[in-house]
């Protein structure tokens with residue numbers, strides 16, 4: 001297959017969350033399976049300064065943004081460890097900024113112009129680069145207008161004629177909502193601004209645009225694919241998603257075994273695998289305790305959490321049980337950045353529990369690996385979690401996850417109960433109700449099992465031996481690409497309001 005993969009972030013160019021891990025790894029896995037993939041990213045300051053090989057192709061695009069004609073240059077790089085070309089759309093006015101989407105406090109007020117420019121620039125660049133994709137794989141709201149443009153302003157471009165579109169939802173909490181007046185920036189006809197197409201409660205909604213116009217839709221776990229068809233996780237788009245449920249699939253993200261395996265990570269105090277996990281983790285734990293200024297005690301359970309300090313990640317539940325947890329003989333390490341109220345909470349915990357609690361408020365990729373390797377348990381009580389990567393990284397490191405059974409967490413962690421402990425399938429601890437009591441009872445279950453070192457080791461090894469590599473997920477994506485290229489409608493006319501893509505689809509068994 002010939003695939004163009006469009007994302008607003010990708011490792012190692014620019015990252016704020018899991019989307020970047022996916023965009024950095026899936027194209028490589030696809031290439032590995034013999035497909036031709038090209039990746040497009042915005043030419044952020046961070047991406048250009050990432051220290052990667054970068055050449056100016058000398059090619060440019062000109063994109064109408066309202067009444068302006070905005071120029072972009074095409075820079076070329078490569079996904080490390082592959083031949084996958086990465087094209088950065090360089091437009092300093094839009095992308096030469098510190099942040100990707102905002103300044104850390106508020107979103108940039110020209111995000112609609114920035115990303116509609118990016119979306120059109122990709123479609124302008126495809127013929128110039130002589131690409132002929134069968135599928136354009138779009139990701140999240142930032143790329144949501146691409147399926148619309150493909151069916152409207154760009155439907156007669158020969159290089160795009162064979163291209164169907166897939167939109168993958170990485171997080172439906174972010175819709176890309178803008179003033180209706182921004183329709184004038186898009187160059188799209190106002191007749192598309194209606195409740196069945198681009199309009200959402202009076203606003204222009206990039207995510208909805210993609211959900212209506214893409215040939216197929218996917219999200220990053222089967223459970224989340226079901227959850228977003230109902231309120232509240234559907235974010236108001238649950239009706240549309242139910243309407244398109246035959247076209248909606250759930251494919252769990254993979255992990256990059258080179259990047260996230262304790263056998264390969266160069267930053268660890270000791271590398272280890274499932275055979276050597278006892279010694280290896282003990283060494284990594286001692287290093288972590290030392291680095292964090294915690295007592296170097298092997299026998300104390302070391303809990304960790306890494307991620308955005310956002311209500312989504314269950315921080316209010318964690319805040320409610322923090323004192324109870326610290327009342328036990330445990331240690332806790334947190335790496336994260338986000339909402340000021342959680343910064344305050346973590347600073348307060350550090351003050352109250354010196355030598356047992358450590359928080360690093362910032363973004364530190366190397367430390368994230370070291371925490372995954374050194375910790376014993378990983379707390380992930382998310383209110384919702386489209387897929388979640390940290391529980392997968394935890395499993396790979398023999399760090400037992402405690403998760404709320406939602407989205408991808410429900411699909412990837414097997415709760416340790418009498419049956420699963422006996423049959424050897426248990427990998428972590430799960431709870432359902434989003435309450436502090438449910439979280440606390442689950443933490444207590446984990447603490448009860450902790451002294452049983454044989455059972456604990458089995459739990460660690462089962463998690464470490466599970467296959468969450470990208471090869472498995474990439475195969476599922478290829479099946480979607482094949483469906484798209486078989487069935488995407490001809491580009492003669494935009495779909496009418498409310499028109500569903502009608503041909504039956506072979507179910508993949510993943511949604």
Ligand code: ADP
Nearest residue numbers: 017018307308336362363364365368388389390
């Ligand atoms: P989300 O995409 O919702 O933020 P995921 O669990 O899917 O959550 O992915 C988060 C990714 O970002 C993981 O790779 C995680 O290690 C990384 N990450 C999040 N916060 C930090 C941080 N403060 N420092 C380093 N890595 C982080």
